[in-house]
Amino acid sequence: MGSVVWQRVLPTCCWFLLVCAPWTVLSHPQCLDYKPPFQPPEPLAFCKEYSKFGCCNVEKDNLVSQRYYMIMDYFDYSGYLTCGKYIRNILCQECSPYSAHLYDAEDANTPMRELPGLCGDYCSEFWHQCRYVLSLLTDNNTTIGIEDDRDRFCAFLELKDPQYCYPNVLSNTDLNANLGSVQADPEGCLQLCLQEVANGLRNPVAMVHANDGTHRFFVAEQLGYVWVYLPNGSRVDRPFLNLTRAVLTSPWAGDERGFLCLALHPHFTSVPKAYVYYSVAVKKQERIRISEFTLSTSDMNMLDHSSERTLLEVVEPASNHNGGQLLFGHDGYLYIFIGDGGKGGDPFGKFGNSQNK
Ligand SMILES: *[C@@H]1O[C@H](CO)[C@@H](O)[C@H](O)[C@H]1NC(C)=O
Ligand SMILES: *[C@@H]1O[C@H](CO)[C@@H](O)[C@H](O)[C@H]1NC(C)=O
Ligand SMILES: *[C@@H]1O[C@H](CO)[C@@H](O)[C@H](O)[C@H]1NC(C)=O
Ligand SMILES: *[C@@H]1O[C@H](CO)[C@@H](O)[C@H](O)[C@H]1NC(C)=O
Numbered sequence: 500m501g502s503v504v505w506q507r508v509l510p511t512c513c514w515f516l517l518v519c520a521p522w523t524v525l526s527h528p529q530c531l532d533y534k535p536p537f538q539p540p541e542p543l544a545f546c547k548e549y550s551k552f553g554c555c556n557v558e559k560d561n562l563v564s565q566r567y568y569m570i571m572d573y574f575d576y577s578g579y580l581t582c583g584k585y586i587r588n589i590l591c592q593e594c595s596p597y598s599a600h601l602y603d604a605e606d607a608n609t610p611m612r613e614l615p616g617l618c619g620d621y622c623s624e625f626w627h628q629c630r631y632v633l634s635l636l637t638d639n640n641t642t643i644g645i646e647d648d649r650d651r652f653c654a655f656l657e658l659k660d661p662q663y664c665y666p667n668v669l670s671n672t673d674l675n676a677n678l679g680s681v682q683a684d685p686e687g688c689l690q691l692c693l694q695e696v697a698n699g700l701r702n703p704v705a706m707v708h709a710n711d712g713t714h715r716f717f718v719a720e721q722l723g724y725v726w727v728y729l730p731n732g733s734r735v736d737r738p739f740l741n742l743t744r745a746v747l748t749s750p751w752a753g754d755e756r757g758f759l760c761l762a763l764h765p766h767f768t769s770v771p772k773a774y775v776y777y778s779v780a781v782k783k784q785e786r787i788r789i790s791e792f793t794l795s796t797s798d799m800n801m802l803d804h805s806s807e808r809t810l811l812e813v814v815e816p817a818s819n820h821n822g823g824q825l826l827f828g829h830d831g832y833l834y835i836f837i838g839d840g841g842k843g844g845d846p847f848g849k850f851g852n853s854q855n856k
Pocket of ligand 1: 613639
């Protein structure tokens, strides 16, 4: 017996509307692990300036601090005074909310830098004061001997992007305005808001907008209902379509059969027709049926149930893998996704239906 593959290809059920705020995001802070920066649960003891928003938690901050003190063991007091701040600042860039930029970590095809990219002026200053610390900061032996040559030294340390190099990245107001402070728009929406628009549905499988100026949308339930939701959020009591008697499904939540999709005519306003996709039993045979309904002439929130015109029926030899998506392309054609007939391993057809072009 082949294994059963639960490859559900039902349309995505989604009863939330995504509402994107018109928010222009100029800056793009990112950590070395490609994740977004965050506010550490506890303030950092060493790279304090990144306690509010950055890429280090307390453990990471401790590691940076240990590395710093190991390096500083090599210095006498005056060296400590001269170079300590450079070394601290350079090491702490791992915690910067822009660390991915500073270390060139964004492109997976090029190696990440070992040290953060410095701006030209800062690098010159560092070279003048502390050039001989380089070997303490890097294991890269291609740098051996470059301390005496400022150009080679800075060619190694510089990041050519004048906005994102250290320390310019900190003073750039575009990059730092509102960094880490998530601000709501006048309606209280953050950058991406989810708004619940419907609930209490039983296996909702499709949601389509009327797009006819009425701002209604329709939600289909697998057991064979389509409901109309009005712009004020209320749902019309009587169903837009009630196909529960015809639809083949079961109360089992994992059943892949049922009412699977709905698509409106691309010119719904002038051609008020809806296309539906559902499972059906015909002479003990399981099929999917695609049919057309016309809007009732007396009620815009209901299809004329007597208007059904069957366009296509396809035998589905097993009860799973029924496909289920129905949509109009920009070319005006109706596309129907019928699945491979089901059962584990695509056994139907000469070489499996899914391979049959
Ligand atoms: C060492 O530095 C050179 C540039 O001087 C760079 O091309 C190379 O990728 C670095 N190697 C490592 C292991 O970081
Ligand atoms: C660089 O260092 C590695 C060990 O870290 C060593 O195997 C290699 O020979 C060194 N290359 C040069 C040019 O010194
Ligand atoms: C929503 O609009 C419909 C039609 O205009 C109206 O019948 C219904 O009472 C409204 N519902 C709410 C909650 O305002
Ligand atoms: C849907 O149709 C079935 C049978 O055709 C009927 O029993 C049921 O009451 C209808 N549901 C609604 C909400 O109208």
